[in-house]
Amino acid sequence: MTPRDPESHPSERHPRPGFPEQEQTHPGSTEEMRPRPDHGEDSYRGSGRLTDRRTVVTGGDSGIGRAVALAFAREGADVLFTHLPEETGEAEETSRLVTAAGRQAIAVPCDIREEAACRRLVERAEREFGRIDVLVNNAAYQMAQPDGIDGISTEQFDRVVRTNLYGMFWLCRMALPLIPQGGSIINTTSVQAYRPKPHLLDYAMTKGGIVTFTHGLAADVADRGIRVNAVAPGPVWTPLIPSTLPSTSQFGAGSSWERPAQPAEMAPGYVFLASEDAQYITGEILNATGGASLP
16 A cells, blocks of 8 residues: 655645734735635646536635635636625636636626625626526625624624625525526535634624525525535635734634645535535535534
């Protein structure tokens, strides 16, 4: 038997915390992060599980969204993804990765807090693709408040809810007519839905809402042959972390692996739920928490 190469194991590729303290303004920059997040650039290998699928990924410019866009492309899918207008540079890198995989990349500036923006996004997908085989609702906003509820302004609460819940709701409702039988919706919830931290109270509330919405929508559209599932990440090293949390040095230390996940470690869950391998799975929450036991 050939010995396992220790360098191939995630615990060797992705060391435990002890990251340098770092702070960025929202929405953050991948290039400025130390260490730089791993989106699977050098590790993800596709096997044709999403050949010729037409996919839409919100928040695809960085973090989990970029890793999902890259993995989908290497599995054979075309990818239309959203980014905030100020994230054009990040979006260009995602586009480069998708096109390098031989698939079409369409980057769309879009703030999903606005219903009209969501409508334009779905109309763009219809013009470009004619259908949406997979919709990934991944874009999200959080901002830590050490004082808990006392520190959450109405302005922040509104932004969190409109980004994390309204945008997902609008996009699902608008995209459903374009999703054929056998298509899939994948939402992104969080360990925070089940184990809410006081400093992320408003964010955790919306992630709990996503769990309930996923269960309910799955039952609602089952007769159309459309599956609805969600992924619940634990701590993941993305630009959202240095741009929204007060400290980064011990981020993820509480997981069983004593480190945060890299975005590349989330992408296979989305690929699985989007593929025919999961054709009998709907209304499921795939827990990718690094060992946190969830209901």
